[in-house]
Amino acid sequence: MWRNRNVWILLIGEFVVGLGLWAGIIGNLAFMQEVVPSDFHKSLIIASGVLAGFLVGPLAGRMIDQSKKKTVVQWASIGRIVSILFMFIALYTSSVFWMVLFLITLQIAAAFYMPALQAIVPLIVKDKDLMTLNAWQMNARTISRIVGTAVAGLMLSYFELKWLYITSLIVYLMMFVLTSLLHIEEGQQSSMANKEKSNFKEVLPMVKAHPMVLMTLVLILIPTLFLGSFNLVIMKISEMHHSAALSGMIYTVEGIGFMLGAASLKWISERVQIGKLLFTLAFVIGAMELLLLLADRQLFALIAFGVFGFSVGCFFPMTMVIFQKQVPKEFHGRFFSFRNMIDSVIFQIVIVSTGMLLDLIGLNGVGLVFGMISIGLTITFLVYAKQKNVVMDV
Structure with a gap:
């Protein structure tokens, strides 16, 4: 796998x-701190981009299935480049309108880019290497988050704001060049473009016909409960301990745990059957949510986020492999678009719900509610899998 040029292009x-x-x-x-005084207005601006990405999801899915995926990724890269140009106008005019246009364009490009990239992975490596590539792809994403936020924060201290977007523009231009170097044997598209019936609505019957895909989709809700509440919970824990440094420690521990989990997944999956591993990780994540009941002690807070990081570092690459293998390739574009749409909706609901619950029942209550939901869902689908004799393997 490591001699495959496409793999290195994808990871870089x-x-x-x-x-x-x-x-x-x-x-x-x-930028919003400078020109948008209201926190509510800031949330609406951010939500506008998310909504745009959600609305174009069905169209993106169909186009990915009906077109060459490399071409879709390249056009999405061009969309990101164009979005940065809108942001330069926003900076020059101090206009919120142009920033909204920037966010909408960026999210629309992402709605095409991410599902197409996920559909490309099984086309460039053999099935036995899917687990490894998905894990390292997650690690590359995590490292870029750590490095990107650190460098961006440093740049803001010494340079004007425009240099952050100049950096983004350079990076997106590099991405366009990199994707042009991909060599993918996609074959003929089975004349899907000529079939009027190949629409987005076909995704739901396909999911129902593949019980393992359906269960995995639902089980993804479990780590999403933790991830969606992530920043709010960490801020609450920092306030509880009156320590700003603690939040940095938690982010670090979680990030290290995630990378260790992703790096260990191949070794673990060779020794544990994938169905057992999936449900075990779901139980562990639910238990870590319950451990927030003891977050008034720093050690337990760090353990909860460290073990959570390791668990999701294994969980997400594994679910991606399940989808890439179980979902028929002719549905990959539509399915991954559908999955991204679900993620965006659930994330927004979890964020709003967490803020409300933290005010009403506090951090301990949030940990108890999310933990019970997670463990309840895991037990329910474990029983369902046993009753229906669902083969939990890829």
């Missing part, structure tokens, strides 16, 4: 585009 591209993404996110926050 994942890291590079992550740098541009996080430089842009830090820049967005800094």
Whole structure:
């Protein structure tokens, strides 16, 4: 696998585009602090981009299935480049309108880019290497988040805001060049473009016909409960202990745990049957949510996030392999678009719910509620799998 040029292009591209993404996110926050006084208005601005990405999801899925995936990725890269140009206008005019246009364009490009990239992975490596490549792709994304936020924060201290977006522009141009070097044997598209019936609505019957895919989709809700509440929970823990340094320690421990989990997944999956591993990780994540009941002690807070990081470092690459192998290739574009749409909706619901629950029942209550939901879902689908004799293997 490591002699495959496409693999290196994919991993370097994942890291590079992550740098541009996080430089842009830090820049967005800094720009809104200058021109948007209301926190509510800031949330609406961010939500506008997310909504745009959600709305184009069905179209993106169909186009990915009906077109060459490399071409879709390249056009999405061009979309990101164009979005940065809108942001330069926003900086020059101090206009929120142009920033909204920037966010909408960026999220629309991402709605095409991410599902196409996920559909490319099984085309460039053999099935036995899917676990390894997905794990290292996650690690590249995590490292880019750590490096990107650190470098962007440093740049803001010494340079004007525009240099963050200049950096993003350079990075997206690099990504376009990298993707042009991909060599993918996609074959003929089985004349899908000529079939009027090949629409987005076919995804749901396909998911119902593959019980393992359905269960994995639902089980993804478990780590999403933790991830969606991540920043709010960490801020609450820091306030509880009156320590700003603690939040940095938690982020570090979680990041290290994630990378160790992703790096260990291949070794673990060779020794543990994938169905057992999936449900075990779901139980562990639910238990770590319950461990937030003891977050008034720093050690337990660090253990909870460290073990959570390791668990999701194994969980997400494994679910990606399940989808790439179990979902028919002619559905990959539509399915991964569908999955991204679900993720974006659940994330927004979890963020809002967490904020409300923290006010109503506090951190301990949030840990108890999320933990019970997670463990309840895991037990329910474990029983369902046993009753229906679902083969939990790929």
